[in-house]
Amino acid sequence: MQLDDSSRITIVEVAEYAGVSTATVSRVINKSGQVSTEAATKVYAAIDALNYKPNAAARGLASRRTNAIGLLVDEINSEFFQPMLRGIEVTARASGMSLLISSTGGMNKASPPYPLGENNTDGLIVFADSLPQEELIRLHKIGFPLVLLHRSSPPNFNIPCVTVENKEGARRMVNYLIKERGYRRIALLEGPDSHEDAQWRKLGYQEALAAHAIPFDPNLIFRGGFNERQAYTTVSHWLEQKPNAEVIFAADDDSAIGAMMALKEAGLRIPEDIAIVGFDDIRLAAYLDPPLTTVRAPIEQAARIAVEQLVKVIHSETVELITLLPTELVIRRSCGC
């Protein structure tokens, strides 16, 4: 099966049909330069009659713009992605940009060549730890438009970033557990070190403890990895040591789910024997048994804003360097209320 070359319509055919030059056709299509209404009408008619579609590669080559943005993620492995992708896709399309998506392989093992970059897009949304810092810096140094999503800029580089109030959300959650629920021994099921959301949430946890003069206990810190299975394994092992935590703060809902499974298997009642809370408020959270108390993160909104920022950077407009979206405590039964 082959595309029929002879029938391929180019700007030349359109120009001939409309009785104008290719430059005028180009001006009409791009709404650039001055064109009389009369000429524009003829061009539109020709485009319609011939069913002409401008060749994206030729446009890109001539204009040195691809009209495409890229989304780089580490791995499409969580429910988290649906609202994020939705936000990005809708906003990109509304901005007249094509959207290229690629993952860098998961497992934090991204290595060159990277699938998306200055050679095939006008700018990149870099999600979390999908790209090593050195590549980020290389792209930024050559002036390539970049917006970070759920990750902050390397020091001294001022790459715009959009994320949620991770530290503040975690702080408020832990604060709530201490003040309203009276817990003192709060375990943290932390996310991957490489993932910045994880670091901020841990910091919020520590700050809340400090604010109530509760000493930080490293024995209450465990690795959940933003991952149901890993959390399950970690918590299962942990339970064998008869820990005396009153509540687990899982750094995301996925790991909370894994933890809950481990707790139930160990015969512990939630929240009577041990309470648990999460972070993100993925759809599933409300359906768990018991429903999960968590911190709602405006994932889709963050994604939309990231694209808007990126488009501005591409157009050389100024943008906020840091956009932090507020989170919201969602109290359900798993925390013991």
Place this chain on the structure above:
Amino acid sequence: MQLDDSSRITIVEVAEYAGVSTATVSRVINKSGQVSTEAATKVYAAIDALNYKPNAAARGLASRRTNAIGLLVDEINSEFFQPMLRGIEVTARASGMSLLISSTGGMNKASPPYPLGENNTDGLIVFADSLPQEELIRLHKIGFPLVLLHRSSPPNFNIPCVTVENKEGARRMVNYLIKERGYRRIALLEGPDSHEDAQWRKLGYQEALAAHAIPFDPNLIFRGGFNERQAYTTVSHWLEQKPNAEVIFAADDDSAIGAMMALKEAGLRIPEDIAIVGFDDIRLAAYLDPPLTTVRAPIEQAARIAVEQLVKVIHSETVELITLLPTELVIRRSCGC
């Protein structure tokens, strides 16, 4: 912020650095034609030293190939998308293809110009009802590579398609409800008419009834729309009429969730007062209360295969015209066992 033009390196710089012609560099990059090991080594060294990345637009223009495939969906509005996107992205990348994603707006209101097509991709995965049949036929007629996902070919056009055994899965589910559970009055909460999965599932439902000589009762058919909210509304209204169904077969899990919510609000116990089953086995299904009996659809696998087929079509290899992946009954408590 601007890309520094002077520092942009092209194939010419690489050729000079390596002491060969641009043609040789091109041959090395594309592994086409004959190149001595010696020359290849020099070229690779030059590419490395200069950090050269071939310009995608220029390649596309010269070769008349974009090395990109497109995924067209109606709307990214369901958990369904995560495994599907994952399958498509991973397979596309493994095939050396870039992935462009666009939605056509949802609400079944796709209209030209379509964001993806012969001008910017080498081929398209068309999901469900994201594209009107006439555009599908236009693309197919000009020989543009197309693979349909969760949709079958328009009659007489033989566009390859990949989907799951919708009819068979529904038939087996309804058969199970009749034979194993003894139900006779089985309501169907059907999907959107425009969505082919919905049509096949309904057909399977009808065949199972017929096989057990249970008359088809139009009063037991309701519109769930593959959509939690719509299903909730429909079922709420339906309950006001005191229907005497013993079980609801929701055409997908999302609508099953909406239906369950409506049933619970009406004070009905599941499955004692009325049972319910779904289709797809999204992650949430296992966590519902009670856990949802459903039909497991291999969504990620279907996506992978669709991309593999598309790549074959692009390379003018022959492919299966119809790929039907088997589904599996997942029995949980919501059906009354």
Place this chain on the structure above:
DNA sequence: TTATGCTATGTAAGCGCTTACATCAAACTA
């Protein structure tokens, strides 16, 4: 009238690659 500024349009030079074709040396064949 002639000069001056605008607007509308055309001409043509690339953008950075791929690839058909030409070329030439080395390795065969008879």
Place this chain on the structure above:
DNA sequence: TAGTTTGATGTAAGCGCTTACATAGCATAA
């Protein structure tokens, strides 16, 4: 030995657009 094949490489012509620059027509100013 001369003729033929084969492998390795280079030359250069586009691919289908955009856009700097040139030009022409017309209104307005001097």
